[in-house]
Amino acid sequence: MFVEKGLSLFVAGFLALSIGAAGLEDLSQVKDWENPAPGVWKATLGNMKGELRYTDIAAEKPRLEALKELESVPFPFKEGKVGVLVSSDNRVMIRIPASADERLFGFGLQMDSIKKSRQVLELNVDHWSRGGGRTHAPVPFYISSKGYGVFFNTARFLKVYVQIGNRKDSKNNPPFVDRNPPPNEPQPGAWQAVPFADAVEAQVHGGGLEVVVFSGKSLLDVVSRYNLYCGGGALPPLWGMGFWHRVPAAFTADQTRAEVKEFEERDFPLDVIGLEPGWQTKSYPCTFEWQTKRFPDPEAFTKELLDKGVHLNLWENPYISPASRIYQAMYPLSASHTVWLGIVPDYTIPKARKLLTDQHYEDHIRIGVSGYKIDEVDGYDQWLWPDHATFPSGTSAEAMRQSYGLLLQNMLYTDLFKQRNVRTYGLVRASNGAASGYPFVLYSDSYSHSQYITGVSAASLGGILWCPEVRSAGSGREWLNRTQTVCFSHMAMLNAWSSGKKPWSYSDVTDKVRDVIKLRMQLLPYIYTAFAEYNRKGTPPVRAMILESGFKLNERVIAGQLDSEKNPYAEGKVVETTDQFMFGPSILVAPFYEKQGEQRTVELPEGGNWYDFYSGKLVGNGGKITVTAEGLQERTPLFVKEGAVIPMLTKAVNTTRQAYAHPLEVRVYGTVGGSFELYEDDGQTFDYQQGKYRIRKLTAANGKVVEEVVKDGAPAMFGPVESVKFMTQ
């Protein structure tokens, strides 16, 4: 067993290329592991000179001080068992052992399933619909059911053979099976079209590869250490937690004003209005300048919204039109190829960053714009620059494609907001490794509700935020169900850029839609603390059930039937259900979706009782339960853990501005008592990084809730506890 070497740093250097040292003919051992913090090991393979690492463009540096407070855990692999091969054609391949009973999860925003065992994946930034690993955020990080994680920290296309690819010299290959045995000749099992392989083999075409291994006490601990290593999680402003509405692309200022007024009149919460492409003089490619035919006085318009407590978010894609005033100066700082005929700036160059951010400051930030939606930074091949395009900094087209979404997040977050001590929250359509510190939420055009729910879980395994946005629906029920899902995600948003829908567009469900948006608003104190825990401890605020102790992933194996036309290798399938997730530390969300619009089963983790959120009724401990929309009066199925203490506003508010100083209701579930550390700060600046925050510990015991301030660095954000409800029936 590899012994953890305290916190000392080894010199990484090059590998000892002793042939056969990894026990496999042509591989070398990865020996030189640095150990920068407990549970974190790093190795450099090949030559990293000129290679871009995702952590180089993270929002913050690795949070080593927070990691150093965590327990030491052993290195997860037997010494010498991680192998490497640097091939003559400039490929670097790493081989990481994985046993047959090990299940591997992750690789970013994969919306088909979170389990990725026995698959070949191409982790390239692309539209989700391409599949096979290609997606908006193909984060090269996986976690194992054995309690460790592996991060490939190099901005390159990565091809990963996950427990696939049997070496001839492996000792762990499955037994040979004769596919066509003569009668009465027993076989050790069924013939497999894809025999199990005992490793994850990942390769890049390039000079080098950096690998970071994480270990922890639980899968949640592993993911949290990854997030801390990537700089900790994003802490959005409080307004980011409210309701978002994106208006149709061609809307004018007056139409937008009328829409905002209708939210007020219909008593619907609203915190952010998103403008889609038509706010610019030209789009696809973009000018980033206001279209005064639609928005004659942007400054007055932005101010008018802010006065109502409504923030403005602007859509853009990064490709620049010749009609933009920064086009000429940006031209020499851009790539050889265009996207939609717009130039593609090289934002690794400081001058290019300054040109864009000065223009954005002058036209948007100065007048009060709160953030951006960064579109079109993903794919397809036929839309983006070719892989052989050149960029003036010398950065390869491949590294640029893998990191362009990150570079944009980095530039806007750092140069426009953080530098001015103002927080932002926005959207981005491509991200990648080490993104946890960025307050940008992924979204997609793909629009399958069940995949959007899986996306909630997938995102939580790789330090990214995800919005299962609502656009339109085929029925009132679908509209309600989609709204219920999005209200328990990182961003509660309706994107009506093309559909023109409003939350009240389906009159049969309007009241129920309003109710769930209002419930999200009531839960603001709980949600905001969940994000603070992401920031401070790396704990994902919304997360996959596999990160919850006592949960068993629901998998169904469907054996393959030989069919010479449809299934000539008799390949089977494993169907996994990832249609529920945790919202904050103690609320399990099991949305109704698609065909399950009226009834569904819910898997409860074992090890403690679970209660109905609304009534406090005990629903079980482990096992499956069935819930119906009727039984829940068309509300979202929500279940709460034994001992949960949930701080809420006593009443829903219509903008987060009204949440400040608002009195609290504290709900307590179960019979054993528990506590909650309520986090508070100013909700809008980075002063919390200087210790200006407050923690109120709410402890429930013996029929009472006691409040104690355990950190007193800032005034209270919310009001006093006005009501306590012991929910258990």
Ligand code: GAL
């Ligand atoms: C799409 C994007 C949509 C919307 C649209 C505007 O690419 O996914 O959300 O912004 O562009 O043209």
